[in-house]
Amino acid sequence: MDKYIEWLKEYKWQLSVPAVALLLIGSFVLFRPAAQSQDQTGLTDFPQTEQTSTSQEDLAASSTEEASQLVVDVKGAVKEPGLYSLEAGSRVNDAIEAAGGLTDEADPKSINLAQKLTDEAVVYVARVEEQVSIIGSREGDSAGSMQGEKNTKVNLNTATEADLQTISGIGAKRAADIIAYREANGGFKTVDDLSNVSGIGDKTMESLRPYVTVD
Structure with missing residues (x-):
């Protein structure tokens, strides 16, 4: 046993070199799969880029259509x-x-x-x-x-809701209100009666006057 210990002391430097080499080789083998995994992860970016390009082409085609x-x-x-x-x-x-x-x-x-x-x-x-x-x-x-x-002026006494909505400033609700007033009051006697419809003030009345008639 003493001889074995003496032998180790005498050749410790010669033994340390192979041990270090083995350690380095083991480290390389151990960490190499991780590096390969990172490379593979990087490769997966290419299909995503291609997919993004395809999406842009689809949007362009949709705009053209x-x-x-x-x-x-x-x-x-x-x-x-x-x-x-x-x-x-x-x-x-x-x-x-x-x-x-x-x-x-x-x-x-x-x-x-x-x-x-x-x-x-x-x-x-x-x-x-x-x-x-x-x-x-x-x-x-x-x-x-x-x-x-x-x-063409729209006749307030004969116009349909669709006819009334051809006038700028008259939407579906206002057209319905005009017809409701017409039915409730037996028609419009003058264009000025339009101001009696709910929601039609003086300013709106003046903007509508050139486009309506009761004749």
């Missing part, structure tokens, strides 16, 4: 008034056909069937009784906004 469509509000003497989605470049005639065509009460002279439409436009078809003159498009008009809307 929206730009190729327009939505118009068709009102008045058509069979099926409402909102319609049409191809960009469509004309008033396309909107009328989408709404089921003109009714028997419609005045064809009140609209320009060849006029191009824009998104959010209103197409209003007047009735024969409204006596609208022939309408032609003019430069500067909003496409699809019928010139007849500006020139």
Whole structure:
């Protein structure tokens, strides 16, 4: 035993070198999987980047599709008034056909069937009784906004809720209130009676006056 101890003391430096080498090799083997795991984690970022790029392409395609469509509000003497989605470049005639065509009460002279439409436009078809003159498009008009809307006054005693809503400043509730007043009081005697409707003050009355009549 003494000889073994003496031998260890004599060759301790020679033995320490292989021990250190073994320790280094063991450390390398131990930590290498962690490094590989980090590399693999980094690689997973590439599919995510590709996915983000694909999402951006989808959004671009969606925007292009929206730009190729327009939505118009068709009102008045058509069979099926409402909102319609049409191809960009469509004309008033396309909107009328989408709404089921003109009714028997419609005045064809009140609209320009060849006029191009824009998104959010209103197409209003007047009735024969409204006596609208022939309408032609003019430069500067909003496409699809019928010139007849500006020139034709709405009769407070015969107008429907849809007719009343073609006037700027009259929404669904106010149109319903106007009709309710008309039915309760036997009609409007003068345009000034409109100020008796709930919610219509002097300022609103003056803004509506050019667009309404009782004749």
